[in-house]
Amino acid sequence: xxxxxxxxxxxxxxxxxxxxxxxxxxxxxxxxxxxxxxxxxxxxxxxxxxxxxxxxxxxxxxxxxxxxxxxxxxxxxxxxxxxxxxxxxxxxxxxxxxxxxxxxxxxxxxxxxxxxxxxxxxxxxxxxxxxxxxxxxxxxxxxxxxxxxxxxxxxxxxxxxxxxxxxxxxxxxxxxxxxxxxxxxxxxxxxxxxxxxxxxxxxxxxxxxxxxxxxxxxxxxxxxxxxxxxxxxxxxxxxxxxxxxxxxxxxxxxxxxxxxxxxxxxxxxxxxxxxxxxxxxxxxxxxxxxxxxxxxxxxxx
Ligand code: ATP
Ligand code: ZN
Ligand code: MG
Numbered sequence: 337x338x339x340x341x342x343x344x345x346x347x348x349x350x351x352x353x354x355x356x357x358x359x360x361x362x363x364x365x366x367x368x369x370x371x372x373x374x375x376x377x378x379x380x381x382x383x384x385x386x387x388x389x390x391x392x393x394x395x396x397x398x399x400x401x402x403x404x405x406x407x408x409x410x411x412x413x414x415x416x417x418x419x420x421x422x423x424x425x426x427x428x429x430x431x432x433x434x435x436x437x438x439x440x441x442x443x444x445x446x447x448x449x450x451x452x453x454x455x456x457x458x459x460x461x462x463x464x465x466x467x468x469x470x471x472x473x474x475x476x477x478x479x480x481x482x483x484x485x486x487x488x489x490x491x492x493x494x495x496x497x498x499x500x501x502x503x504x505x506x507x508x509x510x511x512x513x514x515x516x517x518x519x520x521x522x523x524x525x526x527x528x529x530x531x532x533x534x535x536x537x538x539x540x541x542x543x544x545x546x547x548x549x550x551x552x553x554x555x556x557x558x559x560x561x562x563x564x565x566x567x568x569x570x571x572x573x574x575x576x577x578x579x580x581x582x583x584x585x586x587x588x589x590x591x592x593x594x595x596x597x598x599x600x601x602x603x604x605x606x607x608x609x610x611x612x613x614x615x616x617x618x619x620x621x622x623x624x625x626x627x628x629x630x631x632x633x634x635x636x637x
Contacts, residue, residue, distance in 0.1 A: 344618075345568055349491050351622050352614070360489035361496050364610075367622070371613045372498070374635030378528075379500060379607060380477075382521055384514075387477040387502065390459070394481035396452040404457050404589060409550070412543050413484040415451040418444035451483035455499040456604045463505050464590035469600050473506020475514070491614065492567045492574045498609040504602065507594050508583075511601040515579050518605040522563050522577055528634045531565050531619050538562040538575065559583070565615040576612040580604050 353362035364372070383389075395417060401407065407414060420427045420443055434440035455478045463474060482499045489495070504514035519535065526533045538560045539551035554560055559581045564573035580603060586592065587600035594600050616635075620627045624637045 345491055348617050348622060352617060360486055360494045368613060370637055371616055371635060372609055374637050375609065375613055376500065377636060378634055382525060383477045384475040384502060387475040390476060390478045392452060392455060392458050392478060392480040394452055395449040396457060398448050398450045400461055401450050401457060406453055409542050409547065410453065414453060415483045415485055417447045417449040417451065419447050421445045452480045453484055454482055455480035455501040456503045459503050460586040460590045460592065460602065464592045469505055469592060469594050471595050473504055473510040476503040478503060490568060492611045494610055497611065500607040500609055502605045505592065505600050507598065508601045511603045512581065515581050515603040519561060519579050526563065528630065529616060530628060530631050531615060533563055533565050534573065535561055535563050538578065567615050567618045574611055574615065576608055576615050578606045
């Protein structure tokens with residue numbers, strides 16, 4: 337493995353991305369997208385057979401994200417879409433001020449949209465609107481371009497990145513079984529890609545001091561696991577997938593019931609597509625032709 341040296345990672349990033357002038361945001365090259373496409377197709381082969389597929393836009397309903405609890409738990413990561421409201425003369429005054437060198441962003445006002453922070457949030461209100469969850473539960477395969485206002489921008493921590501998720505809504509037993517199954521399936525997937533990896537309990541990056549307590553309890557209850565693969569260093573591997581059990585959080589929030597009248601539980605398995613693809617390059621190098629055959633076949637490259 338040659339991912340250990342800093343220079344190596346820098347040169348890989350140089351070949352795969354072009355700067356667009358803001359940290360953590362990149363133009364992605366065709367070489368990178370080839371592997372993203374291969375990875376997406378490989379993941380599709382693991383899709384639960386009864387999963388309903390959705391592609392969500394990069395913006396989400398602000399009201400839904402607030403109600404989901406995201407604003408309370410992760411206000412530091414959330415981005416809101418703001419626009420110039422007001423009459424034509426008001427807007428013109430702001431724009432003319434801007435061409436005269438005056439800051440115009442103070443005139444922005446929030447809209448009904450936020451930038452989607454994760455792929456699965458729109459699933460839960462959609463399921464709630466359908467009524468009782470049938471016996472056996474429901475499964476979804478969803479994708480979304482996500483935004484997070486990250487405080488650091490080391491390689492692999494983007495502000496804008498693609499997320500793919502398999503989501504399960506059902507009874508506690510069904511949902512726990514889904515997540516356990518996926519913790520094992522994921523190992524098969526990464527072995528196929530010949531990636532060094534480990535699985536570890538984890539917590540979400542909750543805000544503030546109260547958030548630290550929530551993180552501790554999340555780890556204690558083993559509600560989140562991550563699949564870690566080295567990108568920048570072998571000692572500090574990056575989370576390329578997460579396996580999340582929300583218990584009844586979304587079921588209660590949205591009033592989702594199972595057929596026995598209980599609160600529906602939910603779980604999601606998330607693939608960080610850009611980070612995962614980067615980990616593949618960091619492990620195997622930039623020259624696709626030199627990758628071992630099994631890896632090339634798995635990714636169709
Ligand atoms: P991290 O551990 O890196 O802070 P997280 O625990 O907040 O990430 P999740 O909310 O579980 O991440 O998101 C699911 C997956 O999306 C992560 O496992 C990761 O692969 C990817 N992801 C999350 N944040 C980023 C980011 N800023 N840039 C690239 N990928 C990300
Ligand atoms: Zn999710
Ligand atoms: Mg994490």
